[in-house]
Amino acid sequence: MVKSWKETILKEYPRLSPGSKFRFSCRKGLSCFTQCCGDVNIFLSPYDVLRMKRALKLSSGKFLGKYTLPPLLADQKLPMVLLKMNDDAHKSCPFVTPEGCSIYEDRPWSCRMYPLGMASSKTAQRADGEEFCFVVEEEFSCLGLKEDKEWTVEEWWKNQGIDIYNKKNEPYKEITLHKRFCEGKSLGPAKSQMFYLTCYDLDRFRKLIFESSFLSRFEVEDEVIKKIKKDNEALLDFGFDWLRFSLFGENTLKIRGDVAEEKRKELGLDSIE
Structure with missing residues (x-):
């Protein structure tokens, strides 16, 4: 049986604690600059959408219509919003420019976390499941990981403004991990639409x-x-x-x-x- 990416991370990836150190620095002079900003699935949290649409001075409806794909139902349980990439050879992010991110101060949680990812084995049945950070492995060679600048995970979170995103996303995470969904129950069309409207x-x-x-x-x-x-x-x-x-x-x-x-x-x- 082929392992899922999540299973591979939970079983094989080195765990990083808040005090764990890693090296990383992203800058325009690197040949891979912005390469990580294309051909990638970026799921947006409600707080991501709030920040991005505010930065762009768009209504929520216009932002969702222009920059996201139609809601996805993961396992037919909850609507999920995915950032829509450009229809070009690189499937580039609509906000990336030669100078970097055009909405950098309001970029999504996953972009702030990079080159770190977060994995969790928590479920409604297992609230005490493990949660940890790991260094994302890319198909291309991220030269930023070879730079001299050293961080602890805690320092990186503070530098990238992760804490406010985690705080704002916590109520959403609690809802998505509710025992109702882990018991296999799903939302009907009307409630799915209400969930999408309320969150996004x-x-x-x-x-x-x-x-x-x-x-x-x-x-x-x-x-x-x-x-x-x-x-x-x-x-x-x-x-x-x-x-x-x-x-x-x-x-x-x-x-x-x-x-x-x-x-x-x-x-x-x-x-x-």
Whole structure:
């Protein structure tokens, strides 16, 4: 049986701890400069999309339509967003230039991590699974790994701004590792669409909240309403609470009392002693 890439990494790759050292420096003078920016699958997290579309001053819908492939369903469980590469010989990233990345300050998590990758054996059944970094092996020779500049993993994360991405992505990761999905359950078309809209198409999600009966059905504090009306990061955090409520029935949102009573009467529960 052929091993998957993940299985190979978990079984064979050297583990790097926060204090582990590696050598790396990427600069324009290297002959392989930007070679790693093409013909690669870059899955985007919700926070990646938020940062990139903000940097480009695009609506979420326009960004998704122009720069991503249609949502993928990994094992028919959750929609996943993949960055769309250019249709050229190198399948180059749409943001790479001869000078480097044109959205460098808002580049995705995986680009920040490079030349490191992260592997995890964590699942809903195994929350204590192993998680570690490793040095990515490329088909081409990455000359940056032969440079003299030395880093620890911890230093690299700090230098590349990884911590804020990890913090913002943690609620999303918790949802994707929820026991519901590891038990083999999947989302139907309607809930898959809702998941995609809530995580990635934030402008449409905001319209759903403010231009539908949403706020008349749920108790949302005035301060939260004020924040999510303007702040996309606050909106994304609110969206994760909404998903935990709507997908898993968790008490992350509260239905208004009058709405609950109306539903109770509709179901005839008020006549039950």
